[in-house]
Amino acid sequence: MEFQILRPFGPSIVKLKIPTNIIDDMNKYVDEVVKSDKKSKKLDFGPNLAGNVQQEIFLEIEFMKKIRWAEFLGNSCARWIAYEKNTKLTGFEIIRSWVVRQFKNDYNPIHFHTGHVSGVGYLKVPKNLGETTQKGKNNVNGKLVLVDGSKKLFSNPIFVITPKVGDFYLFPNYLLHAVYPFSDTDDERRSVSFNAKLDDTSASIE
Template sequence: MNDLEILQPFGPSIAKVSIPKEIIDSMNNYVDEILKDNKKSEILDGGYKLAGNVTQEFRLEGDFMKKIKWIDFLALSVQDWLLKKTEKKIKKFDLIASWVVRQFKNEYNPIHFHGGHVSGVGYLKVPDNMGKTVQKDKKNRNGNLVLVHGSHQFLSKSIFTIQPKVGDFYFFPNYVMHTVYPFTDTEEERRSVSFNAYVDQDIVGIV
């Protein structure tokens, strides 16, 4: 993954990569087809297990993920990230689950963390305009992802804010707390995809 960028705004590192356009298109088409099938939408619904107060969250099917090489993309990106940070190559990438989040105006994802060892989120659709701030001259965080780790200290940030862009994917350790702010003034969908996975325990244990 030649475009992988390591970000370290606080203690744990974060990796940023670009999702290949063919995967974005395949995943959006897949989601749009599922939305036409109420029975399948209900079967794949994962909202009851997830933190979001959003319109819909559903699991991606294993066969579909293999077909579009989604698991390969995740595994290779994680391997590249951890190799650069630990100088060790993972031998195991066990995907626990990957799911799509469909968020619309006034909805949000409360602060939470994930299971497994590594997690991540990327963007399939982002509204052109996510609304204004109530007060003028305030930085607009509408629809942003916020990662939180530790507490604010001198020369040590505890908050990293990400403005979503289609195709951007961020990897982070499962324990990093995160939240998504609501947005307003649009009927457009904010569509993201996330995952949890296990990797080699001996690499996770490296300090």
């Protein structure tokens, strides 16, 4: 498994790849939900989340087990804990996992998650996310922005991530983050996120 530790500021962030078969299975699952009004209503997770987006779909536990999504998350977090704390992860409980379907002008305001660890990965990304209104400005259209603390000498509190299909990022639940809106396309930006709890030893602050 490709596994990279990033430390743009205080807490570490993990960058890894979602296996292709999981991406395919998850996209198929979401496409089937979208086609069914009954399933869309049953799995509507929008009221529980911060986003102002087209649709947010709850992932059922049995489905996560079937495609080995839960296993992927658990193994990834175990490796992260081993690297950061030199200890073995003995407890990993997924609180929930969901898919966000974002379209032109949708956005996710700055927020944080519950549990101990969270993450986001990309299932579909538009080829073009649009241009800035003023030329030469930093273009953050459709990008994920992580924020830690405030600006200090030699310390930038903002880390901007350009979404790419298959990329997945793990980060502490408390890390503030937001997704900017994009324009100039009717294509879907589709991402998957989760919240999870760790065992007491892994989650302890030393």
